[in-house]
Amino acid sequence: MDWDIVIGIETHVQLKTQTKIFSGASTSYGNEANSQACLVSLAYPGVLPVLNHEAVNCAIKFGLAVKAKINEKSIFARKNYFYPDLPKGYQISQFELPIVGEGKLSIPMGDGYKDVRILRAHLEEDAGKSSHGVLQGKTGIDLNRAGTPLLEIVTEPDMSSAAEAVAYAKKLHDLVQWIGICDGNMQEGSFRCDVNVSVKKKGTTTLGTRREIKNLNSFKFIKQAIDYEVNWQIETIEDGGKIQQSTILFNPESGETKAMRSKEEANDYRYFPDPDLLPLAITEQHIRNIKQTLPELPGEMQDRFEKDLGLSSYDASELTNNKDVADYFLSLIGQGISAKLSANWILVNLFSKLNDADIDIKESPINYEQLANLIAKIEDQTISNNAAKKIFESLWVNPLGKVDALIDAMGLKQISNDSEISGLIDNVLNDNTVMIEEYKSGKEKAFNALVGQVMKASKGKANPSQVNEMLKKKLSS
Amino acid sequence: MLNLSLKQLSQQLREKAFSSEELTRFFLDRIKKHNDRLNAFITINEEESLSMAKKADITIANGNQSLFTGIPIAQKDIFCADGWRTTCGSKMLENFVAPYNATVIQNFNDAGAINLGKTNMDEFAMGSSNETSYFGAVKNPWNLEYVPGGSSGGSASAVAARLAPAATGTDTGGSIRQPASLCGFTGLKPTYGLVSRYGMIAFASSLDQAGPMAPSAEDCAMMLNVMASHDIKDSTSLPHPKEDYMTSLGDSIDGLRIGIPKEFFGEGLDSEVQKIIEDAILEYQKMGAEIVDISLPNSELAIPVYYVIAPAEASSNLSRYDGVRYGYRTKEYDDLMDMYFKTRQEGFGDEVKRRILIGTYVLSAGYYDAYYLKAQKIRQLISNDFAQAFQKCDVIMGPSAPSAAFKAGEKKEDPLAMYLQDIYTISTNLAGLPAMSIPAGFTKDLPVGLQLIGNYFSEGHLLNVAHQFQLSTEWHRKIPKEID
Structure with missing residues (x-):
């Protein structure tokens, strides 16, 4: 029997603000436990939350970037549950009225694109961390992260394969860094996905029961977890079993998913509007002001590259997936190098080396000025494309090398006489x-x-x- | 020193009739002498109080004093004061020493006032008789067998017995006005958002408001000048321009329109209290005020609405007392759940637990719409009632409480009877309006308070209306005989 896979994703994006969402404590990562736990982070008696408007501006930027409705009024609500790393006994989140309404994100799929609908995005605070096993026989609580601003971005169940889910996650990961609201550091937990998966018989319209895979912090895990989960659900149903709505965890070591709690055991969070915070009001004028601070968005830049620079749709898209790549490209053509040659060198030669070395373009040993020097020699016919590749290899190993000197030393000067x-x-x-x-x-x-x-x-x-x-x-x- | 108003104390300090140290010592001695019987204070810190007084004396000697420099004020133990034990009347915070100042405390410190000590209160401000305090019941100085009202019962007892020239209180459903009424002095609950809630331990955030408790309206005006401030640390603090509440004292009230809500004079009101209130209103008529009959049709819903909203907020506000970071933690436990259960079982008293349970219930899935959401809608209707009434009148008057003080233990086992104590005060908390209680007479040697309710931010006007009454009456000057 054939099955349809239905996937929706909730992503927790840690916002790149200096201070926490409801206090002045620092959000920097990796410091001594509880050194960033101010009285508000510790939920001392009598302290009150004060909204950090930088976090609000980040949310507005995101809303604009996915062409979503920014709600004129949104409400902070309390999500009540007890856990030692949740100091107030409730998390301040947004429930009924989120700051960002419906939008969409276009992801590359095959030769074309697919729109994934964004249902909503809301602001909330992160919890602290419990560490088991660090203190003998006790659980340690580190509240440095408690109160760090998060934007939770929720999609409609629009993805139908692990590949689409990963493409969405990557696109979103690129976008939030592009607009400067998240550092994108997945190891440090700045970008975490909860993936809802269900299956249904091909051609039927009723959705199957979903299970939610919590806290996936790498694209590889997203793919592995979905693949495993989909197989498990199909096998379970084909064996006559039923899927129970539940929250599950992915174990990267075994590659398996496992239920944490079922819906019956789920918390009743007793959401209600937080009386310590007024409804968040956002004016049209403020949205316009924030819009002015937004960089050119990837889609707009891609169109420009195609129309004005004559790049292929594929090249333009590849160059605008990631802000650092786009910046590198723009710097290259800023040195007077032709757009097509620049695109080729980045997407073919540079990407291949970066992939092999498993590093980002920001860490490339060959900076754009060096590469511009090199490509200029092709353009003025001093060397051939093949000769340039040899010099490129040499520069990769020895980034301080001089292009002219290398041409001479390697005897690669082209005969154009x-x-x-x-x-x-x-x-x-x-x-x-x-x-x-x-x-x-x-x-x-x-x-x-x-x-x-x-x-x-x-x-x-x-x-x-x-x-x-x-x-x-x-x-x- | 016993009978001087705050303004007079300020004047005499300035004229060096006595020093702040002498004044502070005078009240500390009175506390030492009477607190065993009254139980008005939970924490006294003589050394710290006197050290503050000595600093104030230097300020005065240098001529840099402000109106409040050197005046001792008793602080309800709901306000965090840096270095002071702050218990909120609970075992949960029995040994909690606050590491910071509430804005109210900071404002008094900045004004040069002396912290005379932390007053007793119902646990987490939940109660109307001060019998729910972990630190024992507070006595009414007019008759030690009677309750002082609550939850600001310690402040009330202290002011009535002149163990302090004035005190702070907080009012979530009547916790300043009802004890002011039962103990015979002046208390004001300001407009919600006028006084910062930062550092004031939360009971029901959308209702809690701090205010002054002192013998006279003039004292309260002087206190409010210090207490009211726009505070960026409290998002619900309103950016109201700073006012001098002393300046309007003395304005004529000729032609004042007093609204009398028929709902405040129905069943449940003690007939002698009713007589006293009617006489007080007559007094106002003599001063040139006119009476307007008004209606607050949704008044009877105030108590049920309050006992949905306040416990809902409280159940969440009190979740932080989990034994993890500070405060009480049970001695022996098997695991995390066991620690939570035992800590909260042992750390909270019955009334607090009752309200946490009610609050948890009304917020639960499936009940939220029927209780919490509906209560919020009715809350709006109650506000609308007031808005309509204030189109016809300038101030609303009625009783502060349905009876004079009752005997200790009388209502302790009957929560519903206890909740009815706040029947006339709760609706103003729901609407966020300012309201006062001023002494208006005695029944069976126990004081009775008249309630004045004003429109938003009309504190200056309200205080003057009270002040005018106090210019022609002596009720607020009476001091209980039992305490000398």
Whole structure:
């Protein structure tokens, strides 16, 4: 039997603010336990939350970036439950009226795109951390993270494969960094996904019962967890079982998912509007002001690259997935390098090296100025594309190398002198009269063979387009 | 020193008739002498109080004093005061020493006032008789067998017995006005948002409001000048421009329109209390006020609405007392759940637990709409009633409480009877309006208070209306005989 997979994702995006969402405590990561736990983080008697408007601005930026409705009025609510790392005994979140309403995010799928609908995005505070096993026989509580601002972004169940889910997560991950609201650090928990998965028989419309995989903090885990979960659900149903709505955890070591709690055991969070905070009111004017601080969005930039720079849709899209890549590209063309050559070098040569080394473009040993120097030598025909690749390899290992010096040292300077090339061609033609006959009798292959001979004779240094041009002339004369 | 108003104390300090140290010592001695019987204070810190007084004396000697410099004030033990034990009347916070100042405390410190000590109160401000305090019941100085009212019962007892020239209180459903009425002095609950709630331990956040408790309206005006402030640390604090509440004292009240709500004079009101209130209103008529009959049709819903909203907020506000970070933690436990259960079982008293249970219930899935949401809608109707009434009158008057003080133990086992103590005060908390209780007479040697309710931010006017009454009456000057 064939099955449809239905996936919705809730992502917790940690907002890049200096201070916590309801207090002045620092949000920096990795400091001594509880060194950032102020009286508000500790929920001392009598303290009150005061909203950090930077967090609100981050949420507005996101809403604008996914073309969502920014709600004029939203409400902070208390989500009540007891846990040692939840100091107040409730989390301040948004429930009935979130700050960001419906929007959409376009993800690349196959040759085209697919829109994933965003249902809502709301502001909330993070909890602290419980550490088991650090203190002998006790649980340690670190409240440094308590009160860190989060934007929870919820999609409609619009994704139908692990690949789509990962594509969405990556696109969202790129976007929140692009607009500068999140550092995107998944190891530190700045970007975490809860993935809702259900299956239904192909062609049917009723959704199956979903299980929610909590807290996935890598794209690899998202894929593995969904693959495992989908198989498990299908097998369970085909064996005559029923899926229970539940919250599950993914174990990266075993690659399996396992239920944490079922719906019956679920908390009743007793949401109600937080009486310590007034409803959050956002004016049209404020939204306009924030809009002005937004960088050009990836979609807009992609369109511009296609229309104004003549890039292919694929190249334009690849260059605008990630802000750092786009910045690198813009810097390259800022040095006067042609857009097409820049795109090619980034997407082919640079990406291949970055992938092999498993590093980001920001960490590339070859910066845009070096690469511009190199590509400029192709453009002014000092070296061939192939020669440039050799120098690129050398620069990768020794980033401080000088392009000009390397060209000389490696003897890669291209022969672009007409008379020199003419001489080379003449020699080759003298030695290959048979091929000339073949060419003249209509065999195109013979021409390529002749070019090859000329290049060989120049030890690869002759300018290929010049060789082409001149050879054609000589043969037709 | 016993019978001087705050203004007179300020004047005499300035004129060096006595020092702040002498004045503070005078009241500390009175506390030492009478507190065993009254139980008005939970914490006294003589050394700290006197050290503050000495600093105030230096300020006065240098001529840098303000109106409040050197005046000792008793603080309800609901306000966090840096370095002071702050218990909120609960075993849960029996040994909790606050590491910071509530804005109210900070304002008094900045004004140069002396913290005379922390007064007893119903546990977490839940009660109307001060019998729910973990630190024992407070006595009414007019008759030690009677309750002082609550929840600001310690402040009330202290002011009535002149163990302090004035005190702070908080009022969530009547906790300043009802004890002011039962103990015979002046108390004001300001407009919600006028006085910062920062550092005031929360009971029901949308209703809690701090205010002054002192013999006269003039004293309260002087206190409110210090207490009212816009505070960015409290998001519900309103950006109301700073006022001087002393300046309107003395304005004529000729032509004042007094609204008398018929709902405040129905069944349940003690007939002698009713007589005293009617006489007081007659007194106002003599001063040129006119009477307007008004109706607050949703008044009878105030108590049920309050006992949904206040416990709902409380159940959440009190979740932080979990034994994890500070406060009481049970001695022996098996696991986390066991620790939570035992800590909260042992740390909270019955009334607090009752309200946490009610609050948890009304917020639960399936009950939220029927209780909490409905209560919020009725709360709006109650506000609308007042808005309509204030189109016809300038101030609303009626009793502060349905009876004079009752005997200790009389209503302790009957929560519903106890809740009815606040029948006339609760609706103003729900609407967020300012209201006062001023002494208006005695029944069987126990004081009775007249309630004055004003429109939003009309504290200056309200205080003057009270002040005018006190210019022609002596009720607020009476001091209980039992205490000398």
